[in-house]
Amino acid sequence: QVQLVESGGGLVQAGGSLRLSCAASGRTLNNYAIGWFRQAPGREREFVAAISWSGSDTKYADSVKGRFTISRDNAKNTVYLQMNSLKPEDTAVYSCAADRFRYGSGSRQEGTFGSWGQGTQVTVSS
Numbered sequence: 001q002v003q004l005v006e007s008g009g010g011l012v013q014a015g016g017s018l019r020l021s022c023a024a025s026g027r028t029l030n031n032y033a034i035g036w037f038r039q040a041p042g043r044e045r046e047f048v049a050a051i052s053w054s055g056s057d058t059k060y061a062d063s064v065k066g067r068f069t070i071s072r073d074n075a076k077n078t079v080y081l082q083m084n085s086l087k088p089e090d091t092a093v094y095s096c097a098a099d100r101f102r103y104g105s106g107s108r109q110e111g112t113f114g115s116w117g118q119g120t121q122v123t124v125s126s
Helices: none
Strands: 003-007 009-011 018-025 032-039 048-050 056-062 068-073 078-083 092-102 112-114 120-123
Touching: 003 032, 003 112, 018 032, 018 092, 018 120, 032 068, 048 068, 048 078, 056 068, 056 120, 078 092
Parallel strands: 009 120
Antiparallel strands: 003 018, 018 078, 032 048, 032 092, 048 056, 068 078, 092 112, 092 120
16 A cells, blocks of 8 residues: 655745645655645645646546645656645644556545545744
8 A cells, every 4th residue: 555645835925835745755655646635723625736647637526626726746656735825723733645547537526536645734923
């Protein structure tokens, strides 16, 4: 099973930017769709963005569309989440996840994903 590690979280002021990375060890990510999810205190985990195995298809939650961009660099076995124009309501633990099966198009559903990272904290101050 692939091991995923997120990095790039931190504290940023509203309007600022962060870039999260999701790196893999133990297996290549190149054939798998990857999703980003987030969970704020007292709230359920929610979908943020997903990218297909090829990188040609992307999906976004309405709340982040136009502000966040998901991308992948298969040569580096890494998926990124560029977050711009951050808002206090974006504060959460962000986790990446790999599809259970190869060659997926990316999904908004948690159940589609079988390997999860531990998450990285993103805090946006007002």
